Amino acid sequence: MNSTVTFERKLGWWRLRFGAGRAITYLVLSVVALLILLPFFWMVTTALRAPDEELIRFGPLLIPRHVHFENFVQAWETAPFGRYFFNSFFIAIVTTLAFLATSAMGGYAFARLRFPGQHILWLATLGTLMIPAEVLLIPNFITLAKWLHWSDTYYALIIPWTVSAFGIFLMRQVFLQQPKELWEAARLDGCGHLRFLWQILLPQVRPTFLTLGVLKFFWTWDMFLWVVLFTNADDMRTVTFGLYRFTSEVGTSYELWMAASLMSIAPIVLLFLLVRRQLIEGISRVGLR
Amino acid sequence: MGNIVFLALRLLRLVWARIPEKIREALLGYGLLFPVLLILGAFVFWPLLEDLALSLFHGNLGNLFKEFAGVANYKDLLDDPVFRKAITNTAIYAAVSVPITMMLALSLAVLLNSKIRLQGFFQTSFFLSYITPTIAAVVVWRWIYERDHGLLNYYLGLIGVHGIDWLNSPEFALPAVIIFSIWKYVGYQVVLFLAGLQHIDKQLYEASQVDGASAWARFRDITWPLLAPTTFFVLLVSVIEAFKVFDVVYALFPSRPGGPLRSALTAIVYLFQTAFEGFRLNYAAAAAFVIFVIIFILTILQRRVFERRIYYE
Incomplete structure (x- = not known):
C-alpha cells in the first residue's frame, strides 16, 4: 500500500518535471528559431521601408510605417x-x-x-x-x-x-x-x-x-x-x-x-x-x- | 544520310557484340570514367604539381618560371608577418567558432530529439540560414552590424551597450565574422547531430529512465559516448571548412578585404590578395602549398574517422 503511494507520488513528480522540461524545451527552441529568422525578417521589413525612414518599434521587432515596393x-x-x-x-x-x-x-x-x-x-x-x-x-x-x-x-x-x-x-x-x-x-x-x-x-x-x-x-x-x-x-x-x-x-x-x-x-x-x-x-x- | 548513320550504328553494334564481354566491360569502364579523369586531371592533379613547381621559382606575370629559387619562397613565408597573421586569425576563427557552434547545435539537437511537436518547423528554420546564399546573408549582416543605425547595436542599446563599431574596429572584426558563421552553420550541424542521435537505440534511454537516471546522467552515459563518431566527424569537417573561409571575410569588409588592420585576414583571403592584387603568384603558390598541407593533415584525420563511421553502420 505504502509503496503504491510512493510510486504514485513519484509518477506525479515525474509528470510535473517532464511538463516543465517540455515548456523550457519549446521556449529555447523558439528563441533560437527567432534569432535565426530575425535577419530574414529585417531583410523584408527594411526592403519595404521608404529611404531613410526610421523603423518603428513593435514589441521586440522593428517594422516600417508604410509599405514601399518601389x-x-x-x-x-x-x-x-x-x-x-x-x-x-x-x-x-x-x-x-x-x-x-x-x-x-x-x-x-x-x-x-x-x-x-x-x-x-x-x-x-x-x-x-x-x-x-x-x-x-x-x-x-x-x-x-x-x-x-x-x-x-x-x-x-x-x-x-x-x-x-x-x-x-x-x-x-x-x-x-x-x-x-x-x-x-x-x-x-x-x-x-x-x-x-x-x-x-x-x-x-x-x-x-x-x-x-x-x-x-x-x-x-x-x-x-x-x-x-x-x-x-x-x-x-x-x-x-x-x-x-x-x-x-x-x-x-x-x-x-x-x-x-x-x-x-x-x-x-x-x-x-x-x-x-x-x-x-x-x-x-x-x-x- | 539517315541511312548511312543507321547502317554505321548497326555495324558498330555488331562489332561491339563480338568483343569478349570482359574487354567490353573494361572499355565501358574507361569510357564512363573518361570525363571524370579528364576534369580531375586538368583541374586538380595538374594544378597541384604546377603549384608546387611555381612555389620553387621566382617569376613575374610574364615569365612565371624566371629563375629557380629552391625553398626561398617558403623561407620568406615563415618570416612574413602578414602570412603569420593570416594563419593565426584563421586558427583563432576555427578555435572559437567551431566549438561554440557545435555546443549550440548539439544542445538544440538533443532538445529536438525528444518527442516534440513542430520538429519539422524548427529544423526548417534552423536550416534556412545554412541554405541562404552566403553573399546575400552577408549583405544583410552588414546592415545589422552597422554602427549608428544597425539593428544589432539597436538591440544592444536596449541593454545598455552602445556604439560598437563591428566592421571598422580591429577588436570586433573577427568576432563579427565568428557571430555570422555561428548563425550560418548551426542549423546544418543540428541536422547532422540529429541524424546521429536518431541512430542511438531508444531502449537504452528507457532502461536508464526506469533506473531513475537524471537527464544529465543519460546524456553523459549514453548520448555523449554513443554520439562520439558523429561529434568527431562534425568537428573535423567544420575545422576544415573554417580553414577555407573566404566569402564571408571578403564580402563583410568590401573596402578592405581582411578587415581593419588585417584583423580578420584569413588564409584564403591572404592567398587571394597576394596572388591577384599583389601579383606575386610564385610566392602565393608557396603559401597555397603550406595551407594545403595544413588542411591535408586535418583531412586525413577526418577521413580516418569517416571510414570508421561507415564501417559501423
Missing part, C-alpha cells in the same frame, strides 16, 4: 539583375546536370564494373577529396585565364565544377547497397550496362540522387570566389557577385540592399521550402558535403 523596382533597374539571374540559373542548371551525369557514370564504373587499373583510379579519385579547390586557385587561374583564355566565358565557371570525387563516392556507395540480383535479372533479359544504369539503378536510388542534385544547385548558386576571379564583364556576373558589386555601387541605401538580397535569395529559399523534407532527410542519410 525598392524592388529601383534595385532591378539599377543593375542588370535579369542578366545576373539568367547567368546564375544557366550556370547552376548546366553544372548540376553535368555533375549528376559524371557522378552516376563514375559511381557506376567503380561500383559495378571490373577492369584493370580500377583500384588505382579509385584511390586517385578519392585522393582529390583531400585537395580543396581554394588552394589550387593560382595554377587554375593560369590554366583557365592565361592558356585557355576562358575569362568572361561560361566555360571557366562551369567545366571545372562538373566533376567531384564527393558525388562519385556517394553514388558508388548507394549503388553498392542495391541488391546484386537486380543486375543478374536485367542481364538475363538482355539489358546492357547503360540501360541498366539509366532505367533500373537510378530510379532505385532517386532520393539520394535528387538530394545530391539539389545540394549541387545550391553550392553552384553560392559560388563566389571563382566568379570574382574569372569575370570582369558585367554581363557575365552571377546574382551572387552582382549583388556584391551592387552594394558598393549604390552606396549605403540599405533598403535597396535588402530588396536586392531578397530577390537574390528568393529562388533558393523557394526551392528549399519545396524540397525541405527530402533534403534534410537526404543530408541526414548522406551526412556531409
Whole structure:
C-alpha cells in the first residue's frame, strides 16, 4: 500500500518535471528559431521601408510605417539583375546536370564494373577529396585565364565544377547497397550496362540522387570566389557577385540592399521550402558535403 | 544520310557484340570514367604539381618560371608577418567558432530529439540560414552590424551597450565574422547531430529512465559516448571548412578585404590578395602549398574517422 503511494507520488513528480522540461524545451527552441529568422525578417521589413525612414518599434521587432515596393523596382533597374539571374540559373542548371551525369557514370564504373587499373583510379579519385579547390586557385587561374583564355566565358565557371570525387563516392556507395540480383535479372533479359544504369539503378536510388542534385544547385548558386576571379564583364556576373558589386555601387541605401538580397535569395529559399523534407532527410542519410 | 548513320550504328553494334564481354566491360569502364579523369586531371592533379613547381621559382606575370629559387619562397613565408597573421586569425576563427557552434547545435539537437511537436518547423528554420546564399546573408549582416543605425547595436542599446563599431574596429572584426558563421552553420550541424542521435537505440534511454537516471546522467552515459563518431566527424569537417573561409571575410569588409588592420585576414583571403592584387603568384603558390598541407593533415584525420563511421553502420 505504502509503496503504491510512493510510486504514485513519484509518477506525479515525474509528470510535473517532464511538463516543465517540455515548456523550457519549446521556449529555447523558439528563441533560437527567432534569432535565426530575425535577419530574414529585417531583410523584408527594411526592403519595404521608404529611404531613410526610421523603423518603428513593435514589441521586440522593428517594422516600417508604410509599405514601399518601389525598392524592388529601383534595385532591378539599377543593375542588370535579369542578366545576373539568367547567368546564375544557366550556370547552376548546366553544372548540376553535368555533375549528376559524371557522378552516376563514375559511381557506376567503380561500383559495378571490373577492369584493370580500377583500384588505382579509385584511390586517385578519392585522393582529390583531400585537395580543396581554394588552394589550387593560382595554377587554375593560369590554366583557365592565361592558356585557355576562358575569362568572361561560361566555360571557366562551369567545366571545372562538373566533376567531384564527393558525388562519385556517394553514388558508388548507394549503388553498392542495391541488391546484386537486380543486375543478374536485367542481364538475363538482355539489358546492357547503360540501360541498366539509366532505367533500373537510378530510379532505385532517386532520393539520394535528387538530394545530391539539389545540394549541387545550391553550392553552384553560392559560388563566389571563382566568379570574382574569372569575370570582369558585367554581363557575365552571377546574382551572387552582382549583388556584391551592387552594394558598393549604390552606396549605403540599405533598403535597396535588402530588396536586392531578397530577390537574390528568393529562388533558393523557394526551392528549399519545396524540397525541405527530402533534403534534410537526404543530408541526414548522406551526412556531409 | 539517315541511312548511312543507321547502317554505321548497326555495324558498330555488331562489332561491339563480338568483343569478349570482359574487354567490353573494361572499355565501358574507361569510357564512363573518361570525363571524370579528364576534369580531375586538368583541374586538380595538374594544378597541384604546377603549384608546387611555381612555389620553387621566382617569376613575374610574364615569365612565371624566371629563375629557380629552391625553398626561398617558403623561407620568406615563415618570416612574413602578414602570412603569420593570416594563419593565426584563421586558427583563432576555427578555435572559437567551431566549438561554440557545435555546443549550440548539439544542445538544440538533443532538445529536438525528444518527442516534440513542430520538429519539422524548427529544423526548417534552423536550416534556412545554412541554405541562404552566403553573399546575400552577408549583405544583410552588414546592415545589422552597422554602427549608428544597425539593428544589432539597436538591440544592444536596449541593454545598455552602445556604439560598437563591428566592421571598422580591429577588436570586433573577427568576432563579427565568428557571430555570422555561428548563425550560418548551426542549423546544418543540428541536422547532422540529429541524424546521429536518431541512430542511438531508444531502449537504452528507457532502461536508464526506469533506473531513475537524471537527464544529465543519460546524456553523459549514453548520448555523449554513443554520439562520439558523429561529434568527431562534425568537428573535423567544420575545422576544415573554417580553414577555407573566404566569402564571408571578403564580402563583410568590401573596402578592405581582411578587415581593419588585417584583423580578420584569413588564409584564403591572404592567398587571394597576394596572388591577384599583389601579383606575386610564385610566392602565393608557396603559401597555397603550406595551407594545403595544413588542411591535408586535418583531412586525413577526418577521413580516418569517416571510414570508421561507415564501417559501423
